[in-house]
Amino acid sequence: MARYDFGAGVADFIVTPADGLWTVGAGAVVTFWDAASDGTQYTDLLDAAASPTTQIVADEHGSLPRFHGPDGVTGMWADAGGETRGWMDAHSVTGGEDTAVSVRDWLNVLDFGAVGDNATDDTAAIQAALAACPMGGIVYLPAGAYRTSGPLTIPPAVTLMGTHTNLMTVVGLVDPPCYIRPLVGFAGAAVIQLLDEIVGGYNTISAEHRILNVMIDGTDLEDPGIDGIQAAGNIQNVGLRDVTIRRVTGAGINTQANGGFFPYSWRLHRVMVDNVGWHGFAVQVMTDITMIDCQAIGCGANGFDINNAANSQMIGCRAEWNVSNGIHITGDWATGTGSGGMLIGGCSTDRNGANGVLVDAVGNPPIQIENLHTRRDGRNDGAGGGGYAGLAVDGATVPVIVGLVTCYPGTDDNGTQESSPQYGARFTDCAYVSVASGFLHADEAGWSDGGGNTVLRRGLNIAERTGTTAAPVDVFAVPTDVAGNLNVGGYLAASSGQSAGQWNIWDGQAKALNLGAAGGGIAIAEGTNARMGVSTLVGGTVTVPNTSxxxxxRIAVFRQAAGGTLGHLSATKTPGTSFAITSSAAADTSVVAWVLFEPA
Structure with missing residues (x-):
């Protein structure tokens, strides 16, 4: 039989759930057993020097040195004195009577020579681990600061996994040493590059890469345009979770074309891009991308620059303090059967230099925006104004459908600079925009029609305010929640209706007002000062008091019931007081009806 290798890192421990790690403290004494509890201890061990031992002592990092297990044993339960034991696989299994074949699918970069001391160039060691990792395996970065001098490339179906990700730089916070930090003089297009099948030389489609719990710190980068993560070409089904990219000189994440192909169907969860030189997320023609709880803060251009992302969604994402727009939906989204729109739901913006959200995309797919919260955008280098808005749709031919949008103005955090944005929502030269509801508070106007819109539909429940947050000026709609004119295309069908205001019909045709089916008519209330009523002639005349x-x-009179000697009827007015109805026959005692009309 044969002894098998164990140890050399926490990567050899496998526990449930799969996203946990069973670890030990520095200097811990670890024993090995044949059961998860109780059982029999394995005491026939050999240390790295082949000396007999019954236990293994963890090093200063909490990792176990390489050792040999008992004959024929390929897995053991490790006990470090805690409440549970962790399962530990051997590095090799038997391929023949005495032949060992490697089966490790969780590789620790320290085993490949990485140091993580914030000084040593670990590029070659980390890349060696990535190259050695089988598809479906994990390359593990224990806590440390790993310096690199060139791009790291992750092969298809390989996961690069760290221990911890700081979301952003916080004054006074001591960052745990757990990140990749390019060296001064770094040469390359990106800190991490994902290559397609052709450029990477892979024998399969480039797909299923994973980056988990990894932080990239580009503080020392000098050359402009170096991205955090870059992918070009047909690179599919990439997953990023708990990833932070900060202070690189290019984009945080940049997806591009190669040979006419673009990356496809990525999933991003809890990805933070902090103070990078260009766009936070630069997405070009990415079909089926999902971004959940992603944030772009302090980026040198747009926070999210989405250039055609058919059939995609952004959920719970945030863009703040970016130099240009917070979220920019742009580019040609096409018109064919393969084109598709995008859902933006539950997202927020704050203090971006231009618009909170700008849509200027062309094409036919709908862009749907639900529950958008904008605040203090349109900073414009502290000057405010500039025509910026919390939500701006400018020159878009794509249909833009907005469910609920809010805007709240303000200044910088310290109270300085001008209040912004100028507009809560502004629409100019658009093919179709529909906004159902919202609360829009901005410096100059909550709602702004910039003109040139083919169809701009404003819902019934949109409130407006102007001025400062401390002393806002309400521009709320009337009780019906319709501010100004309500324009209805087609026809309005109502089962019942009430009105306390004047109705106007501006149509110039002869039948401007039609009364439905047979039997329909006009009813006018009668009584004191009414516009319709009946009176009885006495001696051929009657005076009707009426201040209206x-x-x-125009007074229309006609005989309601004949009486006495009949004559021709006429009317005379005393404005504001009364009118008189007179018959040409002094003995006329008829009951007469009258209706008062006013010229339009």
């Missing part, structure tokens, strides 16, 4: 009569009132 004007100098231009």
């Amino acid at each position: 009569v004007t100098a231009t009132t």
Whole structure:
């Protein structure tokens, strides 16, 4: 039989759930057993020097040195004196009577010569671990500061996994040493590059890369345009989770074309891009991308620059303090059967230099925005104004459908600079925009129609405010929640209706007002000062008190019930007081009806 190798890192421990790590403290004494509890201890061990031992002592990092297990044993339960034991696999299994074949799928970069001391160039060691990792395996970065001099490339279906990701730089916070930090003089297009099948020389489609719990710190980068993570070409189904990219000189994440192909179907969860030189997320023609709880802060251009992302979604993402727009939906989204729109839901913006969200995309797919919260955008280098808005749609031919949008103005955190944005929501030269509801508070106007819109539909429940947050000026709609005119295309069908205001019909055709089906009619209330009523002639005349009569009132009179000697009827007015109805026959005692009309 044969002894098998164990140890050399916490990467050899396998526990449930799969995203946990069973670790030990520095200097811990570890024993090995044949069961998860109780059982029999394995005491026939050999240390790295082939000396007999019954236990293994962890090093200063909490890792176990390489050792040999008992004959024929390929896995053991490790006990470090805690409440549970962790399962530990051997590095090799038997391929023949005495032949060992490697089966390790969790590789520790320290085993490949990486140091993580914030000084040593670890590029070659980390790349060696990535190259040695089988598809489906994990390359593990224990806590440390790993310096690199050139791009790291992750092969298909390999996971690069660290221990911890700081979300962003915080004054006074001591960062745990757990990141990749390019050296001064770094040469390359990106700190981490994902290569397609052709450029990478892979024998399979480049897909299923994973980056988990990894932070990239580009503080020492000098050359401009170096991205954090870059992918060009047909690179599919990439997953990023708990990833932070800060202070690189290019984009945080940059997806590009290669040979007419683009990356496809990525999933990003809890990805932070902090103070990078260009866009935080530069997405070019990425079909089926999902971004959940991603944030771009302090980026040198747009926080999110989405240039055609058919059938994609952003959920719970945030863009703040970026130099240009917070979220920019742009580019040609096409018109064919393969084109598709995008859902932006539950996202927020704050204090971006230009618009919070700008949509200027062309094409036919709909862009749907739900529950958008904008605040203090349009900073414009502290000057405010500039025509910026919390939500701006400018020159878009894509349909833009907005469910709920809010805007709240303000200044810098310390109270300095001008209040912004100038507009809560602004729409100019658009093909179709529909906004259902919102609360829009901005410096100059909550709602702004910039003109040139083919269809701009404003919902019934949109409130506006202007001025400062301390002393806002309400520009709320009337109780019906319709501010200004309500324009209805087609026809409005209502089962019942009430109105306390004037109705105007501006149509110039003869049948400007039609009364439905047979039997329909007009009913006018009668009574004191009414516009319709009946009176009885006495001696051929009657005076009707009515203060609603004007100098231009038209009085229509007609006989309701004949009486006495009949004559021709006429009317005379005393404006504001009364009108008189007179018959040409002094003995006329008829009951007469009258209706008052006013010229429009």
